[in-house]
Amino acid sequence: MRINPDELLRSLLFRKFRAGRHTFDFLEALLAVCITGVGYLLQTPFEAGLLHWPFLLAEWYLAFAGAVLVWHYTENRKKAIGTYSIFLILPTVIADSAILRSNACVGAVLIVCALLLFDQEEKWLFTAVAAALLLWSVKYIGILFGCIVLRQNQKLKSMQLFLLLAAGGARFVYAYRSWLNAGYTLVTFHWPNIYEIVGKEAVQGQLIDPIALVGLFLAAGLLIMAVWLFGQGTLFDSETSAGTLLRLLLFFGLAAGYFLPYMDQSYGYLYCIIGVLYFMLEPGEFLVPMLLQIVTYAGYQECLNGESMMPMTVFSGIQFLLMAYLGIRLLQEAGVLKICRQKN
Numbered sequence: 001m002r003i004n005p006d007e008l009l010r011s012l013l014f015r016k017f018r019a020g021r022h023t024f025d026f027l028e029a030l031l032a033v034c035i036t037g038v039g040y041l042l043q044t045p046f047e048a049g050l051l052h053w054p055f056l057l058a059e060w061y062l063a064f065a066g067a068v069l070v071w072h073y074t075e076n077r078k079k080a081i082g083t084y085s086i087f088l089i090l091p092t093v094i095a096d097s098a099i100l101r102s103n104a105c106v107g108a109v110l111i112v113c114a115l116l117l118f119d120q121e122e123k124w125l126f127t128a129v130a131a132a133l134l135l136w137s138v139k140y141i142g143i144l145f146g147c148i149v150l151r152q153n154q155k156l157k158s159m160q161l162f163l164l165l166a167a168g169g170a171r172f173v174y175a176y177r178s179w180l181n182a183g184y185t186l187v188t189f190h191w192p193n194i195y196e197i198v199g200k201e202a203v204q205g206q207l208i209d210p211i212a213l214v215g216l217f218l219a220a221g222l223l224i225m226a227v228w229l230f231g232q233g234t235l236f237d238s239e240t241s242a243g244t245l246l247r248l249l250l251f252f253g254l255a256a257g258y259f260l261p262y263m264d265q266s267y268g269y270l271y272c273i274i275g276v277l278y279f280m281l282e283p284g285e286f287l288v289p290m291l292l293q294i295v296t297y298a299g300y301q302e303c304l305n306g307e308s309m310m311p312m313t314v315f316s317g318i319q320f321l322l323m324a325y326l327g328i329r330l331l332q333e334a335g336v337l338k339i340c341r342q343k344n
Contacts, residue, residue: 035081039063039088055097058105063087065112066273070280072116073242079280092272092293095300104269107136111143111249111270115277118245127160131167138175139267142256144168145223146248152227153236176216190265190299192315193258212261219259223252226327233334243285244333246278250288251326254319265303268296288322295319 039059067084071077087093096102114129130147133140144164151161189200198211235244250271257267275289298315302308308315331337 035085035088036060055101055105058109059088059093059097062105062109062112062273065109065116066277069112069116069277072119073281083276083280086276087273090272090276090293092269092296092300095297095304096266096269099304100266100300102266102269104266107133107140108270108273110136111140111274112277115242115245123156123160127156127163131163134164134168135171138171138260139257139263140253140270141168141172141260142223142253143249145227145256146252148227149230149235149248149252150245152231153234155236184262188264189262190303191257191263191267192295192299192312192319193260193263194316195261196312196316209261215259215261219256222259223255226252226255229336230330230334232339233331233336235330235334243278243282244330246274246281247326247330250274250278251323251330254292254323254326258316258319258323265296265299268292268299272296288326291318291322295322 063084066087067080070083071080074080093105096104110129110133114126114133117123117126117129120126130143134144147156147161147164150156151158156164189195195211195215235248253271253274257263257271272289272293275292279285279289295315295318298308298310298312302312328337
């Protein structure tokens with residue numbers, strides 16, 4: 001029997017394979033392999049000849065976990081593959097892991113794992129992973145305020161919130177003590193926040209930096225006020241909305257970083273990852289991750305090149321508009337704006 005190569009190739013291209021309960025096409029598997037190869041090449045260090053494998057494996061695991069999360073909520077293979085592809089070629093990911101070799105990917109892996117565990121009824125595993133994230137770095141303190149809103153909406157128990165408060169509070173106190181007399185200079189910080197507008201040079205030779213102290217109180221006050229506002233309504237009145245959850249984490253994460261002092265360029269790494277997941281679950285929100293990627297990459301560009309493509313105050317303004325948009329969306333979903341109109 002004569003085999004037709006064209007027919008054989010055509011049948012292979014459109015053949016479906018099964019892995020457990022899931023099916024996938026040959027072309028989808030081929031695309032995943034090609035994207036993995038591209039990610040491998042992009043992750044090659046620019047100064048050294050060998051890959052830094054821990055960061056590469058962490059990025060691959062992050063991309064895979066993000067794809068699993070999107071598949072869990074959408075059951076859409078194309079969105080899952082798209083998430084995997086974006087995570088491997090995202091400019092901030094390449095800059096952070098391949099060039100700077102930072103450990104920001106650890107926090108991103110923890111938050112994606114926490115989101116994967118959020119659907120569990122008791123949510124103790126989610127709480128444990130989120131607590132580990134808060135203990136890992138003070139950069140994620142905004143996640144704690146998002147969890148307070150989840151407790152207000154009966155998505156977390158009081159003991160779970162207490163554990164998160166203990167972890168976040170311990171890390172915050174440790175970080176504040178380490179800030180004293182740390183010898184920060186003008187070139188230490190590259191995250192476009194309010195300090196790019198009012199001045200970001202730390203005061204030298206004093207026990208406490210007055211501008212940083214004002215920023216700490218301002219951040220705490222505004223975040224507590226936001227928690228109170230969201231508590232006037234109900235964000236999760238029925239089943240948990242994944243898009244609302246990610247929007248909540250994005251808002252509090254960006255709001256905290258906008259006023260916290262001494263934040264470097266890697267602060268935005270986690271929120272770029274959450275932004276991509278948010279877009280995959282809410283396709284109409286493309287501008288949010290796109291603008292967030294631009295803002296975050298500007299910080300990496302200033303860190304690597306000594307200057308950004310535009311003045312950093314411009315990116316600080318863009319980030320403020322992103323925060324305002326996310327906050328207004330959350331107030332609308334919670335029904336707070338409707339309550340205010342009724343009272344007036």
